[in-house]
Amino acid sequence: MRDEHHRFSRQQLFAPIGEGGQIKLSEASVLIVGMGALGTVLANHMVRAGVGNLRIVDRDFVEWSNLQRQMLYDEEDARHSLPKAIAAKHKLERIYSGCRIDAHVSDVTPGNIGELMDGVTLVLDGTDNFQTRYLLNDACFQKGIPFVYGGAVSSRGMSAPFLPGDTCCLRCLLPESAGDGDGQTCDMIGVISPIIDIVASFQVVEGLKILVGDLERVRRSLLSWEIWDYHTYEMKLPAPRPECPSCGRREFPALQEGGSDVAMMCGRDTVQIQGKRPLDLELWKLKLQDAGEVSANPYLLRVQLIEGERLVLFPDGRVLVQGTEDPIRAKTLYARYIGM
Amino acid sequence: MKLTVNGKSAEVEAAVLGDVLRHYELEGKMVVAEIDGNIIDKSAWEQIGLTEGMRIELVHFVGGG
Ligand SMILES: [Zn+2]
Numbered sequence: 555m556r557d558e559h560h561r562f563s564r565q566q567l568f569a570p571i572g573e574g575g576q577i578k579l580s581e582a583s584v585l586i587v588g589m590g591a592l593g594t595v596l597a598n599h600m601v602r603a604g605v606g607n608l609r610i611v612d613r614d615f616v617e618w619s620n621l622q623r624q625m626l627y628d629e630e631d632a633r634h635s636l637p638k639a640i641a642a643k644h645k646l647e648r649i650y651s652g653c654r655i656d657a658h659v660s661d662v663t664p665g666n667i668g669e670l671m672d673g674v675t676l677v678l679d680g681t682d683n684f685q686t687r688y689l690l691n692d693a694c695f696q697k698g699i700p701f702v703y704g705g706a707v708s709s710r711g712m713s714a715p716f717l718p719g720d721t722c723c724l725r726c727l728l729p730e731s732a733g734d735g736d737g738q739t740c741d742m743i744g745v746i747s748p749i750i751d752i753v754a755s756f757q758v759v760e761g762l763k764i765l766v767g768d769l770e771r772v773r774r775s776l777l778s779w780e781i782w783d784y785h786t787y788e789m790k791l792p793a794p795r796p797e798c799p800s801c802g803r804r805e806f807p808a809l810q811e812g813g814s815d816v817a818m819m820c821g822r823d824t825v826q827i828q829g830k831r832p833l834d835l836e837l838w839k840l841k842l843q844d845a846g847e848v849s850a851n852p853y854l855l856r857v858q859l860i861e862g863e864r865l866v867l868f869p870d871g872r873v874l875v876q877g878t879e880d881p882i883r884a885k886t887l888y889a890r891y892i893g894m
Numbered sequence: 895m896k897l898t899v900n901g902k903s904a905e906v907e908a909a910v911l912g913d914v915l916r917h918y919e920l921e922g923k924m925v926v927a928e929i930d931g932n933i934i935d936k937s938a939w940e941q942i943g944l945t946e947g948m949r950i951e952l953v954h955f956v957g958g959g
Pocket of ligand 1: 724726727794798
């Protein structure tokens with residue numbers, strides 16, 4: 555018991571946190587969106603630091619190519635194609651049983667973001683796309699919740715904290731019209747694991763300051779790194795823009811969008827279709843047994859189709875069509891096997 | 895023209911900031927550009943004239959995670 559009592563002693567000896575900060579951490583409620591490379595590092599730090607409540611959300615399952623950098627997963631998880639949120643919850647509970655972990659195998663959409671952010675005091679970005687980041691940004695600035703951005707690809711990465719009512723928001727810094735995602739994803743040009751740890755660790759530093767209430771010392775800048783051909787740069791966050799549709803005009807465009815039912819998973823050779831109804835996996839296992847080779851775990855059902863593509867069904871109604879980047883082909887297969 | 899781009903000295907054929915972005919094939923991408931520590935709004939990229947020795951930082955936003 556005595557040893558257990560001391561598990562946060564080194565962190566409490568660190569004066570800016572102290573015993574008071576430790577109590578605040580135990581009362582905190584943190585949302586991490588995306589449990590890929592950044593998300594697993596973020597969650598590991600949050601849980602080890604003694605955060606009392608952690609909500610994690612991810613739509614994907616563990617694959618072998620994740621193990622090089624997604625530090626909470628192991629070969630068992632990949633072998634069983636466990637959803638990342640579930641595999642992460644299992645591992646995190648073994649690290650610190652005192653943290654209540656609320657895991658969601660789901661996409662983050664304008665429809666469910668309100669519920670996911672309910673009671674949350676900090677949002678950490680573990681996503682792999684800007685569409686979701688703008689959604690998180692808008693929801694955070696609407697509700698006044700701090701949001702810490704991080705991104706990494708190849709040997710490059712960056713991070714910035716956004717504090718509603720204090721700093722600018724992500725849209726002020728980078729308007730949605732600034733440019734397109736340019737195919738520079740981890741699945742296209744790769745990524746090395748140290749840039750992940752660097753970016754996520756810097757997100758955690760600002761996150762801890764926010765959670766213990768040391769807002770004065772939150773770094774108000776965007777840090778960026780190129781770690782192979784070494785270059786690092788710190789850019790002061792600009793003032794909030796009065797004409798910003800999010801923090802200025804408070805229109806929060808990402809919360810208004812209906813959201814498309816078809817999403818490309820960039821560089822993944824995968825199209826995701828969000829169905830309107832939940833899917834009973836037991837039932838679909840029987841229905842699809844003649845469509846190809848079916849394999850299942852409690853969280854998803856996979857069908858290797860005779861056409862060559864693969865369907866992955868989730869109970870929340872999502873279907874991944876793997877082996878194509880053509881949304882029309884994906885919808886055709888969806889219509890053929892699941893029905894529109 | 896001799897410039898410092900992302901911390902490295904570079905010889906770039908450029909009259910305005912937009913030329914530097916084109917040189918590095920970053921036009922139309924998710925980039926924030928700074929000259930000597932000041933963010934330059936995208937709408938001004940074609941108007942901002944460059945002078946020898948300017949320090950330009952092209953911050954190319956990273957989407958992966
Ligand atoms: Zn803004």
